[in-house]
Amino acid sequence: MSRARRRDRSTRLTAPLAAAALLAGGAGVWALTGATAQAATGSAAVQDDFNKDGYADLVVGAPDATVSSKAKAGYVAIMYGSASGLSTAKKQIVSRSTAGVPGSATASQRFGSAFTKGDLDKDGYTDLVIAGGTTGSVVLWGSASGLTGGTAIAGYGAAPEAGDFDGDGTTDLALFSAQSVGGDDPAGAPATLWKGPVSRAGKPAAVLNILDKSAWWGYDEDDATCATGGGCEEDGDSITGPVVSGQVGDVNGDGRDDIVQWYYTGDGTWGNRLLYGSPTGFKRTDAPGDGVSQTASGTGVGDVNGDGFDDVVVGADGWNDKVRIAYGSSAGLTDHVQTFDQDLAGFPGVQEEGDELGSAVSVADVTGDGYADIALGIAGEDVAGVADAGSVALVHGGASGVTGAGTQVFHQDTAGMPGVAETDDRFGVATALLDVDGNGRRDLAASSTAENASAGAVWVLRGTTTGLTTTSALAFGPKTIAAPDVKARFGASLR
Numbered sequence: 001m002s003r004a005r006r007r008d009r010s011t012r013l014t015a016p017l018a019a020a021a022l023l024a025g026g027a028g029v030w031a032l033t034g035a036t037a038q039a040a041t042g043s044a045a046v047q048d049d050f051n052k053d054g055y056a057d058l059v060v061g062a063p064d065a066t067v068s069s070k071a072k073a074g075y076v077a078i079m080y081g082s083a084s085g086l087s088t089a090k091k092q093i094v095s096r097s098t099a100g101v102p103g104s105a106t107a108s109q110r111f112g113s114a115f116t117k118g119d120l121d122k123d124g125y126t127d128l129v130i131a132g133g134t135t136g137s138v139v140l141w142g143s144a145s146g147l148t149g150g151t152a153i154a155g156y157g158a159a160p161e162a163g164d165f166d167g168d169g170t171t172d173l174a175l176f177s178a179q180s181v182g183g184d185d186p187a188g189a190p191a192t193l194w195k196g197p198v199s200r201a202g203k204p205a206a207v208l209n210i211l212d213k214s215a216w217w218g219y220d221e222d223d224a225t226c227a228t229g230g231g232c233e234e235d236g237d238s239i240t241g242p243v244v245s246g247q248v249g250d251v252n253g254d255g256r257d258d259i260v261q262w263y264y265t266g267d268g269t270w271g272n273r274l275l276y277g278s279p280t281g282f283k284r285t286d287a288p289g290d291g292v293s294q295t296a297s298g299t300g301v302g303d304v305n306g307d308g309f310d311d312v313v314v315g316a317d318g319w320n321d322k323v324r325i326a327y328g329s330s331a332g333l334t335d336h337v338q339t340f341d342q343d344l345a346g347f348p349g350v351q352e353e354g355d356e357l358g359s360a361v362s363v364a365d366v367t368g369d370g371y372a373d374i375a376l377g378i379a380g381e382d383v384a385g386v387a388d389a390g391s392v393a394l395v396h397g398g399a400s401g402v403t404g405a406g407t408q409v410f411h412q413d414t415a416g417m418p419g420v421a422e423t424d425d426r427f428g429v430a431t432a433l434l435d436v437d438g439n440g441r442r443d444l445a446a447s448s449t450a451e452n453a454s455a456g457a458v459w460v461l462r463g464t465t466t467g468l469t470t471t472s473a474l475a476f477g478p479k480t481i482a483a484p485d486v487k488a489r490f491g492a493s494l495r
Contacts, residue, residue, distance in 0.1 A: 048434045051143065056081045058494065059076055062478060062488040062491070065489070068095075073097075073105035075093055075484065078146070078147060079436075081434075081435075085436050106133075116160045120198040122171070125141070125144075127162075128140045129160045133178045159243040159245050163248040165193065166256060166277060167277065174192075175192050176190075176239065193282070210238075211284060249312075252276065252332045253330055256276070258274060299315070300362050303328075304397035313361050314326075315376065322357075323339065323361075338401045347407045349381070349391075356377075360428060360446075362375040363433070366467060373442075374394070375393070375446070390428045416470025418459065418474070432445045432494035435463070449490065449491055452477060459473065460473065
């Protein structure tokens with residue numbers, strides 16, 4: 001039996017975390033506040049650590065927040081990890097109105113609806129790319145004192161993804177444009193693949209075709225948009241359908257990162273596609289749930305069975321009421337697809353219509369046993385008769401995949417959890433697994449965007465060798481960190 005290959009290499013880092021001054025900046029804090037100088041002792045995954053202190057840092061999106069009097073301009077909150085976990089005092093609040101960030105707050109821009117992490121400029125510090133709608137995206141650069149500066153990327157403002165897609169050892173950046181969602185036939189969305197390293201002036205080492213045309217199976221000579229040079233996937237600089245979100249992993253174990261994307265497929269449906277990394281652009285194929293769902297579902301990537309190949313996990317949707325795990329192999333996704341719901345032996349609770357099992361999905365090793373575990377949002381779960389209060393579950397991976405043994409479920413009425421389960425809270429609408437205290441165990445961040453009249457809130461549960469615990473559980477919302485809160489939908493995205 002082969003144990004999990006660690007694509008997110010963990011290491012002990014030695015740069016100290018420096019305190020920084022507060023600067024005036026529109027929506028809130030630009031420089032890191034509440035920090036004290038501290039030697040690094042943690043071992044968090046490198047791509048989650050902006051200040052290189054060994055502790056993962058959590059990014060929280062609040063895309064519907066009003067900033068500089070502009071409704072739904074949006075912002076992100078960066079919450080810095082430490083040996084004691086996250087602290088609401090150690091954070092940055094960044095929007096388009098923050099000093100040093102290119103552009104300005106604009107109504108309905110929804111800055112922070114998506115973002116990605118990666119060391120773009122190869123300086124040893126992880127950087128943050130924040131989607132900013134039709135205006136484009138912004139890169140914030142990692143440093144010992146946290147994220148600094150800001151570089152604009154024009155034209156590509158939806159669901160950026162960082163990873164080593166061509167396998168040369170540097171971080172590349174896949175960029176996608178923000179497009180309107182609707183209609184029977186999705187339009188071509190401009191996209192590009194920046195080969196790393198990317199300079200702080202926003203210049204990549206090279207620009208590659210987003211797709212490897214020689215491997216594109218969906219070629220259609222009769223597509224009218226192809227004749228005009230925009231809109232068909234074989235053009236190399238467009239990709240069909242607006243992209244909403246993505247997850248990165250290595251499904252075929254070739255040392256090149258791949259992307260699973262949730263995108264609009266037309267006629268009111270959504271689905272997943274898998275883009276395999278290669279030296280000449282992505283090679284596309286289907287992923288579970290491709291082109292059939294009429295409701296949102298979560299998607300995660302990680303090595304559930306510890307065989308060295310990342311697997312794709314997709315939540316239940318309007319078409320399929322079960323979670324699906326498609327297993328990776330040297331040939332890519334296999335025909336081995338495991339399905340389960342809350343009726344799985346060992347899974348607390350009962351599967352009911354409208355539960356939305358897998359409204360969010362995150363996949364990573366919480367317990368440290370070499371098998372990735374699956375965090376599932378269950379946003380439509382009723383709790384003790386409280387409709388749609390929501391919950392989250394942690395399902396353990398193993399050599400044979402998921403068995404249900406040891407599955408844990410948490411909601412706001414769970415002992416030790418801050419808050420109270422309320423109608424339509426929809427706790428579990430977004431999730432993330434990252435090691436915020438640097439102890440080698442992934443911790444769970446989960447959100448409710450409906451909490452406190454849609455202000456939103458985030459909860460953090462610590463990881464242990466046996467799973468998650470409510471001991472030292474933390475909950476915070478935008479008011480807690482002095483950020484805009486009115487209908488902000490704080491926690492709409494987590495990473």
